[in-house]
Amino acid sequence: MFDAWVAMAKASHPGNPQLQRDEAFRSASLAAMTLMFAAQGMGLSTGSVSGFDPLGVAREFGLSAAEVPVILVTAGYPAAGQLATEAAQALA
Numbered sequence: 001m002f003d004a005w006v007a008m009a010k011a012s013h014p015g016n017p018q019l020q021r022d023e024a025f026r027s028a029s030l031a032a033m034t035l036m037f038a039a040q041g042m043g044l045s046t047g048s049v050s051g052f053d054p055l056g057v058a059r060e061f062g063l064s065a066a067e068v069p070v071i072l073v074t075a076g077y078p079a080a081g082q083l084a085t086e087a088a089q090a091l092a
């Protein structure tokens with residue numbers, strides 16, 4: 001999937017690194033959303049975080065210069081008595 005998304009970002013904006021980067025950010029954001037829905041389906045609660053130190057994240061996870069952290073997603077089991085999300089509450 002990773003290789004396919006890189007190829008699509010390059011193919012959709014040939015010769016324009018800025019638009020390729022924008023496209024990659026869109027793909028990564030959709031991936032994060034899918035991850036959050038999947039986690040929710042497993043009974044986890046999630047939260048998205050964009051306020052982080054990208055250089056620090058890249059350093060801690062050993063990312064290359066071509067790998068940009070787009071968004072962090074927290075995940076955990078909700079406390080007893082708490083449903084994972086409002087959506088889960090609506091289904092209850």
Ligand SMILES: Cc1cc2nc3c(=O)[nH]c(=O)nc-3n(C[C@H](O)[C@H](O)[C@H](O)COP(=O)(O)O)c2cc1C
Nearest residue numbers: 029045046047048049050051052071072073074086
């Ligand atoms: C794209 C995006 C980025 C976010 N970044 C942050 C962030 O950096 N810090 C933060 O406290 N909340 C951030 N939020 C909001 C949290 O993910 C969360 O929705 C908010 O804290 C409300 O949580 P609650 O519904 O459990 O109260 C972000 C939300 C989105 C959609």
